[in-house]
Amino acid sequence: MSVDGLLEGVQIIAFDWTYRYLNGAAARHGQRDVKDLVGRTMMACYPGIEHTPVFATMRRVMDSRQAERVRNEFTYPSGESRWFDLVIEPSPEGICVLSIDVTDEHHAAERQRALDAQLQQAQKMEALGQLAGGIAHDFNNLLTQILGYCDLLTDSLGEDPRAADVREVRKASDHAAALTRDLLAFSRKQVPELRVLDLNAVISDSARMLARLLGETIDMDVRLNPALGRIKADPTHVNQILMNLVANARDAMPDGGKLTVETRNTELDEEYRSTHLDARPGRYVQLAVTDTGQGMTPEVQAHLFEPFFTTKAIGKGTGLGLASVHGIVKQSGGNIWVYSEPGRGTTFKVHLPRVDDAVESPAPPDEPPSVTPATVLIVEDNEALLALATRILERDRYDVLAAGSGDEALRIAGTHPGPIDLLLADVVMPGRSGPALAQEILQARPGLAVVHMSGYTDDAVVRHGIVDAAVTFVQKPFTPDGLLRKVREALARVRSRAD
Ligand SMILES: Nc1ncnc2c1ncn2[C@@H]1O[C@H](COP(=O)(O)OP(=O)(O)OP(=O)(O)O)[C@@H](O)[C@H]1O
Ligand SMILES: [Mg+2]
Numbered sequence: 076m077s078v079d080g081l082l083e084g085v086q087i088i089a090f091d092w093t094y095r096y097l098n099g100a101a102a103r104h105g106q107r108d109v110k111d112l113v114g115r116t117m118m119a120c121y122p123g124i125e126h127t128p129v130f131a132t133m134r135r136v137m138d139s140r141q142a143e144r145v146r147n148e149f150t151y152p153s154g155e156s157r158w159f160d161l162v163i164e165p166s167p168e169g170i171c172v173l174s175i176d177v178t179d180e181h182h183a184a185e186r187q188r189a190l191d192a193q194l195q196q197a198q199k200m201e202a203l204g205q206l207a208g209g210i211a212h213d214f215n216n217l218l219t220q221i222l223g224y225c226d227l228l229t230d231s232l233g234e235d236p237r238a239a240d241v242r243e244v245r246k247a248s249d250h251a252a253a254l255t256r257d258l259l260a261f262s263r264k265q266v267p268e269l270r271v272l273d274l275n276a277v278i279s280d281s282a283r284m285l286a287r288l289l290g291e292t293i294d295m296d297v298r299l300n301p302a303l304g305r306i307k308a309d310p311t312h313v314n315q316i317l318m319n320l321v322a323n324a325r326d327a328m329p330d331g332g333k334l335t336v337e338t339r340n341t342e343l344d345e346e347y348r349s350t351h352l353d354a355r356p357g358r359y360v361q362l363a364v365t366d367t368g369q370g371m372t373p374e375v376q377a378h379l380f381e382p383f384f385t386t387k388a389i390g391k392g393t394g395l396g397l398a399s400v401h402g403i404v405k406q407s408g409g410n411i412w413v414y415s416e417p418g419r420g421t422t423f424k425v426h427l428p429r430v431d432d433a434v435e436s437p438a439p440p441d442e443p444p445s446v447t448p449a450t451v452l453i454v455e456d457n458e459a460l461l462a463l464a465t466r467i468l469e470r471d472r473y474d475v476l477a478a479g480s481g482d483e484a485l486r487i488a489g490t491h492p493g494p495i496d497l498l499l500a501d502v503v504m505p506g507r508s509g510p511a512l513a514q515e516i517l518q519a520r521p522g523l524a525v526v527h528m529s530g531y532t533d534d535a536v537v538r539h540g541i542v543d544a545a546v547t548f549v550q551k552p553f554t555p556d557g558l559l560r561k562v563r564e565a566l567a568r569v570r571s572r573a574d
Contacts (some may be wrong), residue, residue: 082144084159084174087166090137092116095168104159104174113308131164133170140165146177150378158182167553168263177493186350193352204402207382209264214255216457218552221248223463227470228557251551260381260399262316263406265528266502266548271432274306274338274360275299277313285321285336300339304429310542312403319396320423327368327421335365341426354410359426366422371415378414400425415455416421449496449566450474454484455528456504464499464528467555468562481507488516495520497566502529524569526561528553 085099086095094112102109105121111479112120117130124130129147134398136143139460142164150156158181162173165362225245232238260264278299286295317336341361348354378384380401385394406429415421450573451473455461458479465475476491478484481504488495498516501511508513513525526547547565 079267082175082181084172086172086174087168087170088117088133088172089169092118092169094120095133096438101172101174102147104157104176129161129187132161133172134172136163136165139547146181159446167283168362171214180293189350190355190465195351196377200401201523203382204262208264209260211255211264213249214225215551216261216460218248218252218255220463222252222552222554223467229467238407240547248552253395256391257307257395257399258382259402260312261395265312265402265406266550267406268483268548269307269309270309271305271435272310272313273303273434274313274362274427275301275303276434277310278317278336279339281314281317285317289325289334293328293334296335297335298335302340303338303436304340304358304360305432306407306427307430307432308407310401310425312407316362316400316403317364319400320425323364323396324364324368324421326392327370332367332420332565334367334490335363337361337365338361340429343387343426351410351412354426355408358429358522360429362427364423364425365420367420369416369417370412372417376413376415380411388552420529447566448472448474450476451489451495451497451499451562452476452478452484452487452491452516454478454481454498454500454504454509456480456501460501460528464558470555471559473562481512482559484512488520495523496569497524497526497562499526499528499562502527503535522564526565528558543549 079099081100082097084104085096085098086094086101087096091517093114093116097109097112099109102112105112107120115371129145132143132145132221135141141163147159148156149159157176157178159174161409161486164173170398222245225241225248227237229245232241234530252542256265278297282295282297322333328334330526332520339361340567341359343351343354343356343359345356348356356466363416380397381394382398382519383394384398385392387394401411404425404427409426411426412424413421414424425473451468451470452462453475455464456479461477461479464475466541468475478487484498484500494515498513500512504512509527509529513523513527517523524547524551528551547561547568549561553561
C-alpha cells in the first residue's frame with residue numbers, strides 16, 4: 076500500500092526523534108525532500124524545533140501514549156507560513172503524525188471572525204447612538220431655553236452688575252451646548268448643510284490654524300493631490316473631522332514629531348469590502364492623517380470611537396472627539412479606519428464619497444438684512460420653546476401666531492384673515508413633520524418664507540433631501556440673535572424673489 080499520493084501527510088518519528096518514514100505530502104508540508112529527512116532527527120532537520128509548542132505536544136504524546144490534536148502554524152525560511160491540523164498518535168516505534176493543510180480554511184475563518192467583531196462593534200455603536208441622540212435631543216431643547224432667557228435677561232439688565240453673573244451662566248451653557256453638539260454628531264442626528272466642496276481648499280484654508288494647534292515641536296507636512304475629486308458635505312463637519320484628528324495627533328506627540336495630512340482619490344472595491352464591513356464599493360476621496368506619536372494598543376483601538384472613551388487626564392479630554400468624527404463620517408456615507416502600533420504612530424484614513432458636481436461657493440449674505448414688519452406663524456410642540464420663540468420675535472416687533480401642533484397651525488393658516496409672511500416650524504413633531512406642514516401651507520400661501528428649527532433629525536429627513544432645498548435651518552440650541560438673523564434672511568430671500 077502506498078500513501079505517497081495522499082493530500083494528508085503521514086510521518087513516523089522514533090523515540091529518539093529520528094524520522095523513520097514520511098510520505099510525499101508530509102515532506103511537501105515541510106517543503107523538504109523525503110530523502111533529506113529520513114534517518115535524521117527532527118532537531119537536525121529543523122533546528123530550533125525543540126523549543127516550539129508543537130514539539131512540546133509531540134513530546135507529551137511520546138510519554139503519555141495518548142493521542143492529541145493541534146492546529147499549528149508552520150513558518151518557512153522564506154517567511155511564508157501555512158496552517159496545519161495535526162493528529163499526533165502513539166505508534167510502536169514512537170509517534171505517528173498526520174497533517175492536513177488547512178491554510179485557506181483557517182484564513183476564511185479568521186476573516187469571518189474579524190467581520191463578526193466589526194458587526195458587533197457596529198451594533199454597539201448603533202445602540203450607543205440611539206441613547207446619546209435621545210439625551211442630546213432633550214438637552215438641546217433645554218439649552219435653547221437656558222441660552223435664550225440668558226440673552227433676554229442680559230439685555231434687560233443693561234448696566235446692572237448682576238449681568239456678569241448671567242454671563243457666567245451663559246458661558247457654562249455654551250460649553251454644554253458644545254458637548255451636546257458632539258453627542259448629536261456622534262448619533263448622526265445633526266442636520267448637515269450639504270455643499271459640494273473641495274477638500275483641499277478646506278485643508279488649505281485651515282492650514283494656519285492647524286499649525287498653531289500643533290505648536291513648534293511638531294512638523295506638519297501637507298500633501299494634497301491636485302486632481303482631487305469633490306465631496307458633498309457640511310463644511311463645518313469637515314473642519315470638525317480635521318481639527319479632531321489633528322488635535323489627537325498633537326496629544327500623541329508630547330515630545331514633538333511629524334504630522335502628515337494627505338489627500339487622494341481612491342476606489343473601494345469588492346475585495347476591500349470583503350474585509351471591511353459596510354464599506355460600500357465606489358469612488359471616494361481619502362483624507363489621511365498620520366502622526367509619529369505613541370500609537371495605540373489593540374484595546375484602545377477597540378474602544379476608540381465610543382463616546383466618552385478617553386485615555387487622557389480628567390479635564391483634558393471628553394472622549395467625544397472621535398465619537399463625533401465617526402458619526403459625521405457615517406452620516407456622509409463614508410467610513411473611517413485606523414492603523415496604529417504602540418510606539419510607532421497612527422494613521423487615520425477617512426473616506427468620503429466622491430461627487431462629480433462643481434464646487435458651490437458659500438452664498439449667505441454677511442450683513443443681516445434690516446427688520447421689516449411681518450407676521451410669523453410659529454409651530455413648536457414644546458410649550459416652553461414656543462413661548463421663548465414667541466417672546467424673541469415679539470420683542471423684535473414681529474406679529475406672532477403661535478401653534479402647538481401641525482393641526483393647529485393648519486387651522487390658523489386657513490382662518491387668519493391677513494397675510495402670513497413666514498412659517499417657523501420645528502422639523503420633528505408628532506403627526507405632521509415641519510417640512511410636510513410647510514408643503515401644505517405653501518399651496519394656499521405660495522409667497523410664504525419657511526424656516527425650520529431643528530437640533531435633531533431622523534435619517535429620513537436627511538435622506539429625502541429637504542436639507543438641500545431652499546429652506547433656512549436654525550440649529551438648536553439657538554440664541555435669540557441667531558434665530559432673528561435666520562428669520563430676516565428667509566424674509567429677505569422671499570421678498571427678493573417677489574421683486
Ligand atoms: N493619533 C492618536 N494617537 C494615539 N492615541 C490616539 C490618537 N487619537 C486618539 N487616540 C486615543 O483615542 C482616545 C479617544 O480619542 P477622542 O478624540 O475620542 O477623545 P479625547 O481626545 O481623549 O478627548 P476629546 O477629543 O473629547 O478632547 C484618546 O484618549 C487616545 O487614547
Ligand atoms: Mg480628541
